[in-house]
Amino acid sequence: MFKTSETMTRNIHGQIADRIGSGIVRGDVAPGELLPSEMRICELWNVSRTVVREAIRTLTGKRLVLSRAKSGTRVRPPEEWNWLDQDVLRWQMETSDVDSYLAKLFQLRCAVEPAAAALAAVAAGPLDVARIRAGYDGMVAAKSDEDFVIADIIFHESIYFATRNEFFWPIAQMLKHTLRKNFTISSGGDHRPRAFVEHRAILETIAAGDGDAARAAAIILLAHSIADVARMRDSGVATDPPPPQLTRARRSQGRIPPAISSRGMPSD
Amino acid sequence: MFKTSETMTRNIHGQIADRIGSGIVRGDVAPGELLPSEMRICELWNVSRTVVREAIRTLTGKRLVLSRAKSGTRVRPPEEWNWLDQDVLRWQMETSDVDSYLAKLFQLRCAVEPAAAALAAVAAGPLDVARIRAGYDGMVAAKSDEDFVIADIIFHESIYFATRNEFFWPIAQMLKHTLRKNFTISSGGDHRPRAFVEHRAILETIAAGDGDAARAAAIILLAHSIADVARMRDSGVATDPPPPQLTRARRSQGRIPPAISSRGMPSD
DNA sequence: CCGGGAATCTGGTCATACAATATGATCAGA
């Protein structure tokens, strides 16, 4: 078994933050409820109050909890959690299934990446394009599947950076850390040639400054990636159960809602 | 002058985190460089090492710095910062201009909100729809501009939640905190009737479960919002200077890249 | 039954001390 993370295992307060955070995401303490007091946590795991306080500070940074003075530390509603944080994501995956997680990840990518490619085409500088090209070259030169995935991540990450829009960057960071862990399985060697063509299309349209073409190229690549994932899933285990609150009748026909298809809009 | 934030002013370690974080974003210490040692910071502002450590822990949570044991605390590259964090955003706006900030914000919204509306249409439960409707009703019943903006924020935020995709939620949180501070100016009363129509269109398409129609409605609303902001900006001060790295020739004609227009894609 | 005050609980801050290691300077040897 691999160690879960890089940052959380080194320090004691990281380990404590890991346990508490995992418990919160798992639902051990409901949103709005109070955590055990600091002294209580100290006794629970035989650590000093310093460690507990720094651990809670870490969880506060992830927006999992909110410490109000002299009143206690309460769990915030999940809607306010920083789900893009890699630790929160890891804790979530300890209980949730990977299937719905990958589906949601693709929903986000389908929403963001076409726009990111279009923005990159008009905002990227020569250094940005060189970075994207380096990712592409790394994919072509990759000897192993792992090298291929790493280069692929660099490619897409560089597109996010090339938008020159900082708001896109945290999303790229999340994808980077999460795809590195979960996508060594995918990208089997057989469909690499098509991946080369599609990635090269994105690279060249961005380099050419053609935003609409870059968006279209990104959409094509995502559509094929979705098909790959769906093919991989259909040959695997059971799929996601319906969400709990669900009562309405209408549902998307396919597994993944058609977040890609779009229609024109007035240009003014 | 208003106080800058809610969370940072109460505690001492929050104030210290505010000063250090502000300095980092301002560029006082370059990415990759070392912060002053903890004891040095203690002397600088006459605080205990406890508060300094908790302040640095807070900044670590925002991915501004990375503390390696016995080596020092280094500033991470800006690409890894959590730009969706409200404090990071506030520190950034202390030096950057509001114009380019609003433009980037709209780029993100144009990328995400149409997809969010489409997802919400197929994933929302009755509670989600009720929440969106409550936002719409609040807009209609709003007596003041401030009430109108608050209800508007609830409307859009609820759409993000209704996607049932956690990855969209941090974006909604960022928009919530940032639009509340910067958009009391906009939404002048004269174009409210059109806003009602467009918001109602989104609400009803989502309630009807029509994803494509919801996406189209969201796109229409965003296009008009962009026009409003552009109109507001053109009657204001000077605009953003070109980015420093820029060398290439092609640039978008308009102020804001056409991140909305798209073309069809194959459905399989 | 209600209101007020005291005891208590909690997080925030400070001070001190020790541990362990990364860093850089010093020193010995080739």
Added chain:
DNA sequence: TCTGATCATATTGTATGACCAGATTCCCGG
């Protein structure tokens, strides 16, 4: 002189104990 090992120092991580002030709770008296 250059190289390599050793050592002192600086820095973060952790523990401990103490105190403060606001929030909560509960009991007692009206």
